[in-house]
Amino acid sequence: MQRLNLIFILFLVSAVALAQQPIPRDTSFTIQSTFVKEKKHRPYIEIARPEMSDGVVFLKDQVYKKLGERTLTADVYYPKKKIKGNYPGVILIHGGGWRSGDKSQTTSMAIALANAGYVAACVEYRLSLEAKFPAAVYDVKSAIRWMRANSKKFHLDSEKMATLGMSAGGQLATLVGFTNFNKEYEDATGNPKQSSAIQAVVNIDGTLSFHHQESREGTATSFWLNGTFEENPKVWESASPLDHVSKQAPPIVFINSSIPRYHAGRDDMIKRLNSFHIYSEVHTLPDTPHPFWFFNPWFTPTVNHAVRFLDQRFKN
Template sequence: MRLPPPAHDAPLPPARPGAYGTRVLPGVPYAAIPGVRPLELDLVLPPETEGPVPCVVFLHGGGWRAGSRRSMGPAFEGAAPTPFELVAWAGVAVAGADYRLSGEALWPAQLHDVKAAVRWLRARGGELGIDIGRIAAWGESAGGHLAALLGLTPGDPTLEGGVGVTGPSSAVAAVAAWYAPSDLRTVAAGIGADPADPASREALLLGAPVPSVPDAAALASPVTHVSPGAPPFLLLHGRSDRMIACAQSERLRDELRAAGAEVDLHVYDGADHMWLGAPEAARETARETARDALDRTIAFLRERLHI
């Protein structure tokens, strides 16, 4: 009996119209893993243009334990147009990709998955109208951690994996990371939690309390992969973040600067995780901060992807 081709080789679905002339391809499989649901992405393309367009891979947050490619947190809930449509309207295609959560697979499966998403985009770039030389990564919280690793570990055979399409490069040209952990070994201490807690987000990702697996924790930490060849980074963080301390972004900024890489860190005073603010004005403050973060990210992507 002949087996069907893997889901990631299937023809592309028809696009449906999005805001401002953007085009949306939802639920496109980018990798098929035996015994696991096909991994999917939603692609939002800019309005029709004459030539190929740059693309950014967006990776959701949720502590590697929850979340989906369709969510960017409460500050953008119900937003119309969506943040991805705004980015696409600005000329950058957005591929919002799911990846295996820590209840489905342990580290480094999550990084293997998102690298597969970049490889798939390169393999299908001609069909999609994407410029395979201008692909960036963008993520929030746990997704920002994975976006940073995409930028810092190109060609690393230990972390590349064999998921989905193999062959094309998984390197990215720029990274935007919102309130992301950069050193899993210090996340707990930074918020006054127990580093040895077996139920922490980091422990569930690694499969053991962080102090008991120091090598794995180091390998999973972006700060340990910084080199002079790192792409440009934009780091955004709230000064009052109670889930991922702002020091995590400050540490990554310092390491990138020391290596001679380009990096810009902007800190929002009073902002908590997911841009939440003071309780009496939480929703409006979060929306204003989130929109500023989105505007900064769009400007960064347009500059670094040469639009």
């Protein structure tokens, strides 16, 4: 009996230790390290740090999803002043090859959007060291449902919501929008009565197809999708927004660098969108590195393109 009790105690200790293990992190992709790298080639760049208006409220690390002991959080910026009809919302999704990066990398964009009259939520999502595809898609859709459930708190117009993502986040922002009403792409964890559908997409240099003649996807993609295309072709296709163009797809704006591989599949997507009479527009910033959105002189034009597109969709 004593031996059984000891085994049980050891099992409990092991289980608690396992539950308390830190989440694996890849910190290789940061704004500062990217700045140092890019400044060698373009010495005139500076990290964009817009000032937050006095009329904006900031709420940090708001828990939007619980998975056992694991919590996922969002930083929310929203206009303080109440208005009739409330403000449109934008879910911001950071890049980093689905493996690195964090929600703080969308802070500057969120501040700019909140200053422009939007409810902006920078969302954390599970990266590939912690969970493979489609966990990140589930998480973003959970965040959308959570925002709608808290619409009164954030002065949010829940019928006017968009996703905005950069690089890997751009791919996720588009896939989330192009799988509107597709239950296979959400786990319904938290606020299942709310919709995860969004009404517009801002894709900032995010790939649209993983297996495409313009694509140059490699180890980061294979790791996230749990195998190469040859090993797991159906998953590669299901993760590609291009394969989900339908009449349910929302309007989209592409804001791109001058490097073609980062908008692989875009032109084919536009042709398919046109067949459904779904609006799209393209803005390519000349002579730009891939992570251009972090830096001046490109941050302000990027914001202007995004806000103009969103205003046309939601405010006109």
